[in-house]
Amino acid sequence: MPTAATFEIEYVQYLNAEGKLVRDDLPAFARDVRQLVKLYQEMLMVRIFDTKAIALQRTGKLGTYAPCLGHEATYLAIGSAMQEDDCFAPSYREYGVQFHRGVKPRELLMYWGGDERGNNFSGPAHDFAWCVPIGTQCLHAAGAALAFKTRKEPRVAVCTIGDGGSSKADFNSAINVAGAMTLPLVAVIVNNQWAISVPRSAQTGAKTLAQKGIAAGLECVQVDGNDLIAMRTVMDHALKRARHGHGGMVIEAVTYRLSDHTTADDARRYRSEQEVKDAWMREPLRRMKAYLMSLNAWTEDEETALKEQCTKYVDGEVNAYLETRAQPIESMFDYTYAELPPDLLVQRDEAIFWEKRG
Amino acid sequence: MAQITLIEAVTQALAWEMKHDPSVVVLGEDVGVNGGVFRATQGLLDKFGAERVIDTPLDETTIGGITVGLAAQGMKPVAEAQFEGFIYAMLEQIICHAARMRNRTRGRLTCPAVWRAPWGGGIRAPEHHSEANEALFTNVPGLRVVLPSSPARAYGLLLASIRDPDPVIFFEPKRIYRQYKEEVPDDGEALPLDVCFVLRDGSDVTLVTWGAQVKETLEAAEALAAEGISAEVIDVATLKPLDFDTIHESVRKTGRCVIVHEAPRTAGFGSEISARLAEHAMYDLVAPVERVTGYDTHIPLFRLEMKYLPSVDKIVAAAKRTLAAS
Numbered sequence: 001m002p003t004a005a006t007f008e009i010e011y012v013q014y015l016n017a018e019g020k021l022v023r024d025d026l027p028a029f030a031r032d033v034r035q036l037v038k039l040y041q042e043m044l045m046v047r048i049f050d051t052k053a054i055a056l057q058r059t060g061k062l063g064t065y066a067p068c069l070g071h072e073a074t075y076l077a078i079g080s081a082m083q084e085d086d087c088f089a090p091s092y093r094e095y096g097v098q099f100h101r102g103v104k105p106r107e108l109l110m111y112w113g114g115d116e117r118g119n120n121f122s123g124p125a126h127d128f129a130w131c132v133p134i135g136t137q138c139l140h141a142a143g144a145a146l147a148f149k150t151r152k153e154p155r156v157a158v159c160t161i162g163d164g165g166s167s168k169a170d171f172n173s174a175i176n177v178a179g180a181m182t183l184p185l186v187a188v189i190v191n192n193q194w195a196i197s198v199p200r201s202a203q204t205g206a207k208t209l210a211q212k213g214i215a216a217g218l219e220c221v222q223v224d225g226n227d228l229i230a231m232r233t234v235m236d237h238a239l240k241r242a243r244h245g246h247g248g249m250v251i252e253a254v255t256y257r258l259s260d261h262t263t264a265d266d267a268r269r270y271r272s273e274q275e276v277k278d279a280w281m282r283e284p285l286r287r288m289k290a291y292l293m294s295l296n297a298w299t300e301d302e303e304t305a306l307k308e309q310c311t312k313y314v315d316g317e318v319n320a321y322l323e324t325r326a327q328p329i330e331s332m333f334d335y336t337y338a339e340l341p342p343d344l345l346v347q348r349d350e351a352i353f354w355e356k357r358g
Numbered sequence: 359m360a361q362i363t364l365i366e367a368v369t370q371a372l373a374w375e376m377k378h379d380p381s382v383v384v385l386g387e388d389v390g391v392n393g394g395v396f397r398a399t400q401g402l403l404d405k406f407g408a409e410r411v412i413d414t415p416l417d418e419t420t421i422g423g424i425t426v427g428l429a430a431q432g433m434k435p436v437a438e439a440q441f442e443g444f445i446y447a448m449l450e451q452i453i454c455h456a457a458r459m460r461n462r463t464r465g466r467l468t469c470p471a472v473w474r475a476p477w478g479g480g481i482r483a484p485e486h487h488s489e490a491n492e493a494l495f496t497n498v499p500g501l502r503v504v505l506p507s508s509p510a511r512a513y514g515l516l517l518a519s520i521r522d523p524d525p526v527i528f529f530e531p532k533r534i535y536r537q538y539k540e541e542v543p544d545d546g547e548a549l550p551l552d553v554c555f556v557l558r559d560g561s562d563v564t565l566v567t568w569g570a571q572v573k574e575t576l577e578a579a580e581a582l583a584a585e586g587i588s589a590e591v592i593d594v595a596t597l598k599p600l601d602f603d604t605i606h607e608s609v610r611k612t613g614r615c616v617i618v619h620e621a622p623r624t625a626g627f628g629s630e631i632s633a634r635l636a637e638h639a640m641y642d643l644v645a646p647v648e649r650v651t652g653y654d655t656h657i658p659l660f661r662l663e664m665k666y667l668p669s670v671d672k673i674v675a676a677a678k679r680t681l682a683a684s
Binding site: 087129140147180 | 383409412417419420422423426427429430432435447455460461462463465523524599600602603
């Protein structure tokens with residue numbers, strides 16, 4: 001029988017759950033152990049920040065917070081592979097990417113602490129801010145990629161989305177237009193198995209989420225998202241081909257959300273303890289630590305010292321956040337338009353009047 | 359100087375701005391080779407090439423979202439929704455992102471984009487091609503909503519909209535796309551946004567309207583004049599932000615106001631004008647404010663659509679009611 005098209009989805013893994021190499025073609029960056037150590041340190045920093053942020057929420061010092069426990073390898077791989085000029089369009093928990101790109105922990109805390117100034121961050125000024133309406137950021141990245149292509153700039157737009165988000169029209173629209181126009185777009189599906197309480201299996205009948213990109217005409221791959229080496233290798237490849245005009249890619253990073261969806265969620269309502277226990281055996285830091293120790297590149301003493309150092313740094317950032325005062329009342333008006341129309345100026349005066357009356 | 363129609367004025371404005379600002383791109387369905395289903399982008403592909411006159415996949419979600427991305431990354435996109443009834447798939451991008459990009463990033467990122475759409479009823483079009491949905495957008499902070507009603511205003515206001523640093527919804531009253539021609543110098547001169555245009559001076563009653571309804575309203579003013587009633591006609595043109603001062607000034611003079619629009623009455627933009635008159639012009643009014651609008655129904659398919667839309671007779675009758683009341 002004639003065949004109209006065939007496809008297969010490659011699965012990429014270098015480090016298995018125990019931290020042992022499963023293939024011997026290590027890319028150049030991974031042969032530089034110092035670089036791996038540095039990325040491991042950054043992953044650990046993200047985890048310490050995450051733990052601290054949850055504690056802040058539990059003590060009423062932060063609003064609802066979306067943790068990233070278990071996603072650290074995926075995020076650091078994305079962040080470290082991207083160039084500063086590239087454009088990142090996140091959803092709302094990609095702290096590892098953002099820290100690597102220069103966003104300060106205090107700024108992330110500002111956003112989740114109810115202050116828009118957190119989105120005016122120290123990372124690249126062209127990066128998009130957090131995006132709560134699911135999947136909509138994918139089209140911002142596609143638009144950015146179109147801008148880069150139109151201006152003939154060698155830049156790539158990267159968006160991240162969850163397994164649930166990959167069901168949305170916006171995601172499918174973004175990869176479709178990227179295929180139709182050969183845009184430099186890298187769409188990473190961070191498949192953490194759960195969209196709040198709905199499991200991956202309820203999102204689609206497709207065997208992989210990566211294969212959604214096949215229909216869009218993009219190169220697609222599934223990666224062990226808990227394996228920093230695999231994820232970074234794939235990101236390097238995706239960015240390189242996009243930068244050279246060969247079009248976009250869909251990367252499915254298979255990981256696991258070890259935390260609740262947000263601090264307003266209780267994951268015990270919908271998934272088993274055993275499942276989470278099993279997932280902890282595959283988590284990204286454990287395996288990278290084991291790998292680095294097997295190379296004699298990391299010790300428990302260094303780990304303890306790093307944890308102390310990270311805690312100190314995060315505490316400093318937390319204090320900086322807690323010391324900021326709320327914006328003046330007129331700030332809610334001042335960024336609505338480049339120039340405020342007269343009727344809005346009247347409302348601004350009204351707000352200031354009530355503020356002064358106290 | 360050439361006489362041109364409203365739709366030709368749209369094309370002329372797009373071509374001027376694309377020629378003078380390389381960051382302006384046009385995107386939408388059929389905007390390229392076909393020049394748009396109403397021919398608003400006719401000839402632009404030949405002049406500016408496929409990189410700046412972009413035929414998108416047939417997906418309004420795509421158009422809505424990539425427009426935000428383009429605008430945030432240094433381009434000035436002018437997106438076309440093929441009909442106003444197809445713009446709903448873009449609402450999330452317009453409301454959640456375009457309108458609040460500046461605010462939520464404290465000015466770090468902005469969205470200087472224009473969404474154009476043929477708007478309104480009266481051309482015997484199929485279902486979903488005849489909506490007057492401007493009030494959906496006037497309730498959204500951060501947007502401008504513009505509705506030109508003549509070739510000259512279409513040209514000048516579209517130039518202003520593209521140059522505006524914030525997102526603009528630019529609705530084009532398709533019923534009067536080719537109603538008449540006028541001289542529109544292709545000089546790149548923008549008209550001010552956020553001001554109403556007084557189209558006819560009068561002293562007895564103020565008729566406030568926008569879009570294609572300007573035609574019937576001016577005709578109603580003429581009919582009233584024949585009966586010795588002097589009507590002032592205001593084309594609101596930019597609904598958001600609203601230039602209420604011009605309306606108020608007129609009502610101070612006339613003491614009477616009739617608001618005419620083809621959208622449904624309840625929470626139509628006439629409600630806002632009426633509310634502001636109640637707040638600020640109560641003691642200037644000598645008669646209750648009248649509204650002549652579409653009914654609170656779906657605009658019917660075209661056998662009945664003209665009976666849904668405000669007519670000269672309905673406007674004249676409303677104006678006379680305000681005169682009878684005082």
